[in-house]
Amino acid sequence: MRPPIASLVVLLLVVAALTVIGLDGVHAEQVPQAVLNGEQQIAADTALSIRTTIDLEASTVRRTAGAYPATSTSTPATALKALTWAKKGVLGSALLDPHTGKLLAAGGKPAPLAGVNVARTASGHGAIQPRLVMSGGTPQLLYFAKVTLPTQQEEANQVPSRTERQWLLVVSEALPALTAFGDGRTAEVLDARGEVLATTAHGTASRAAADSGLPAAAARAANGSGRDTDASGSLLGTTAGSRRTVAGWSQVASATGPGDTDDLGLVVLTSRAVPTTTTAADYSRFALEAAGALAGVALLLGLALHFLVQRPLLRLYLSAGRLARGATEDAPTAQAELYRPVPVHGFGEPARIGRALESLRRQLLGRSGPQEFPARRGPGYRALAVAGVLAVACWAAPMIFLLNRADTATAVPAPVLADQQARTEIAAMRIRQSLDQSYTDLSDAAASLPGRSRAAQSEVLQHVLDDHTRYRSLYLLNRSGGITLRVGDTPLRTLLHVPGGGGITTVNTSGRIPAIAAYAQVRAVKNKASAAGVVLFGEIDVKALNSILPRPKLGSVWVTDRGNKVLAASVGYRAFQSLPDSGLARLARSTRGAPGTAGTATSAVLRTSSGLSVDAAAPLAQSGPTARLGWHVVTAEPAAALQIPAVQAEQRTMLAGILGLTVGAACLGWLHVVVIRPLRAVAVLVERLAGADRRTVLHPVNHDEVGSVTRSLELLRQALAERDRAARDGHAAGPSRFLRENTLQR
Structure with missing residues (x-):
């Protein structure tokens, strides 16, 4: 009988000691760690968007060059025009001889090739990574691709020559558009030396008010962390009155090995001024009182037993x-x-x-x-x-x-709530960009179909399906809703009535898997039987959308339709189910604006069965092919996962109570x-x-x-x-x- 009694007393005293240690370590700093972590993640999300845009553009240039139907009689001028006519963001382009670097053809503004060793650049195997160059004080990105021509043949005996002809395509474009989310936030793109290449501000933020020493500090931190990872961090800037600048930085580099952005040395820096905390939160006295009460209970129980x-x-x-x-x-x-x-x-x-x-x-x-x-x-x-x-x-x-319960209205600092809303808007932007790109790629494929034979159309669609893994299947629908041509998997469901125009649509409203498709009209050609298919559909794999949603410290992410039914999520879900909490559904409905408008993002702190949750919702799009969908992106991050003093105190107080009750009962x-x-x-x-x-x-x-x-x-x-x-x-x-x-x- 002695071991249970002695263990009860000793373990309860241990719980009392842990209560003192745990609660005594909770302190309110001038800038909570949760605010620093949020700014770091916003910088990482912004860097991810830039990295995705650059990777996509580099792969598009290479894919366009690889699909160009070059012949032995192709001229550099006609080839360059065919390779760049559909690209709107091109500042300049050029075709070069990869061996001598001689300029064969040029278009637009002269491509800034000074300092680029063309022969060495083209001599490597595999894809050529983009380069960051300066032209007239303006940063530009150079994208490279090899254009392979058919092997020349000798006119006399038609014996193939062993010499292979290639051209080097160079496309110069501006840096991807930089967007700052959250009122008062400044976003900047830096080079490896900390020089500002691009900047933008949202709301009341201004570049002049930003901390001038932050870019250099961010560049030093990024250079010290290595260039082949997507490292990120946070910084504290100067204090002005009752506000202090908080900054986050992140490398624009691949997280999974070599990528197109690894050698660019780009760093994203985001910053904003946040109010400092003036009230100190000290839980030492409460910890001593709670531990003393438990020690008294332990001794009384020991004596009684x-x-x-x-x-x-x-x-x-x-x-x-x-x-x-x-x-x-x-x-x-x-x-x-x-x-x-x-x-x-x-x-x-x-x-x-x-x-x-x-x-x-x-x-x-x-x-x-x-x-x-x-x-x-x-x-x-x-x-x-x-x-x-x-x-x-x-x-x-x-x-x-009961004790140390975090107040729903005041426990979570306003900057943390604003950061959750900003990150939700960034997640909505990533989904929108992915869907817009799906529609753009499908429109390009639809534009190449008219006038081709059925076999040629099938070959084009198969190439598109191989190049874009986001599609499950590609198929042509005639005016009666019948499939006339298909490549890939069998569609989950097709529309009975062929829509006009183009865009993104949901094909089903129930079932095990949401059927989401991009569609574009196929231009009819007179006197051509191949015009039987009038609309090209690309069924988007919902797994591709699910893979975009997960981000560190963002919590659970859902994409919902107009009726707040789940279409995609970062966590396990059932298709077309309701959001897991009624508060999230109310939050999604509150983003809807006046009739005819897309609405605005919103955020709130909700108390659920598992504790406080920092939640936000944002409309998917205000323009473009996805604007008519009425979709939303909803996020929910448990406040316990954030380093907030009030939430930490509640969590550790509850943990002490659970430990004490468990020890006593055991x-x-x-x-x-x-x-x-x-x-x-x-x-x-x-x-x-x-x-x-x-x-x-x-x-x-x-x-x-x-x-x-x-x-x-x-x-x-x-x-x-x-x-x-x-x-x-x-x-x-x-x-x-x-x-x-x-x-x-x-």
């Missing part, structure tokens, strides 16, 4: 052993033990066993006969264990449910299993023995105090059985003699 359980049970153990010796030994000192009354100590089971032992003593001396004990009994040790658990629960329940449950429950069984057996039940053998189960009492009671049962047998046979012998003879015979 010592005096009410341990000491009575030890005395019972001594009394049972004394009676067993008196009943089984012939020594005069042992026989004298039978004449000493059995003291009754405590209450409950020890008291019941003590009274039964006194009855057995009197029966051994022949002073009384069997005694019946009442069936109804008072509270026992089980009630004591329950009272102990309730005593610990009286301390733990307020810790879990140790008292242990005491119940090893002591109380066996003792209750012994009490029932000894009362039966005192009531003339001599046949039930008492088997000791454990080698502890209760087991020793059980062994002593078994000796008493055998002595009483011999006494009763002697009385029936008419023998006048003491119980010890018959017990000894019986033992010798065995």
Whole structure:
């Protein structure tokens, strides 16, 4: 019985110490760590958008060059025009001889090729990564691709030459458009030296008010972290009055090995001025008071169990052993033990066993006969264990449910809530860009179909499907809704009525998988049977959308339709299910603006069954092919995952309460299993023995105090059985003699 009691006291004191350590470590800083982490993640999200745009543009240039139907008679001028006519963002372009660097053709503004070793650039195998160059003080990106021409043949014998002709395509474009989200935020693109290449501001932010030392500090931090990872971090700037500049930086580099942006050395820097915290949050006093209360409960429980359980049970153990010796030994000192009354100590089971032992003593001396004990009994040790658990629960329940509860309105700093909204808008932008690109690629494919044969159309669609893994299938629908040509998987569902124009649409409203498709009209060609298919559909794999949504410290992300039904998510979901919380649905509905408008983003702090949650919602698009969908992006980040002092205090207070209640219940449950429950069984057996039940053998189960009492009671049962047998046979012998003879015979 000692280990459970000692463990209860020691572990409760350990929980008290952990309460002091945990809550004493919660302090409110001038700028909460959650604000710094949020700015870091916003910079990382912005860098991801720029990296995705550059990677996409580089792959588009290479894909266009690889798909160009060059012939041996193609001229550089016609080839350059065909390769760049559909690209709107091209500042300049050129075709070069990859061996000599000679300019073969040029278009637009002259491409800034100074400092570019053309021969060395084109000599490597595989894709050529973009270059960052300066032209007239303006940064530009150069994209490269090799244009392979058919092998020239000798006119005389038509034997193929071993010399392969190639041109090097160079396309110069401006840096991707930089967008700042969140009122008062400035976003900048830096080079490896910390020079500002591009900047933009949102709302009341201005570049002049930004901290001039932050770009250099961000560049140094990025250079120190390596250039082949998407490293990011946060910085603190200068203080102006009651506000301080908070900045986040992130490299524009691939996170999964070599990529098109690794050698550019670009760094994204975002910054904004946030109000500093003036009120200090100190939980030391509360921690000491809570720990002192738990220590008091632990000591009181230890004393109560010592005096009410341990000491009575030890005395019972001594009394049972004394009676067993008196009943089984012939020594005069042992026989004298039978004449000493059995003291009754405590209450409950020890008291019941003590009274039964006194009855057995009197029966051994022949002073009384069997005694019946009442069936109804008072509270026992089980009630004591329950009272102990309730005593610990009286301390733990307020810790879990009442004390240090974070206020929904004030616990989460306003900058943290604004950061969640800004990151939700960035997530909506990524989804929108992906869908817009799907529509653009499909429109380009549809523009190349008219006038081609069915086999040629199938070949074009197969190339598009191979180059763009976001599509599940590509198919042509005629005016009656029938599929006339298909490549890829079987469509999940098709539209019965062919829509006009082009855009993004949902094909189904129920089922296991949402069917989302981009569609574009195929221009009809007169007197051509190949014009039977009038609309080209590209069914978008919902897994491609799901893969865009997860971001560190953004929480759960859902894409919902106009009716707030889930179409895609960063977590497990069922297609077309409702949002997991009604508060999220209300938040999504609140983003809708006046009729005819796309609405605005919004955010709120909600209390759910699992605690506070920082949530935000943003409309998917205000223009473009996705504007008519009415979709939303909804995010929910548990406040417990953010380093907010009020939330940390609530979380650690609840944890202390849970630990205390668990320790109390576990140790008292242990005491119940090893002591109380066996003792209750012994009490029932000894009362039966005192009531003339001599046949039930008492088997000791454990080698502890209760087991020793059980062994002593078994000796008493055998002595009483011999006494009763002697009385029936008419023998006048003491119980010890018959017990000894019986033992010798065995």
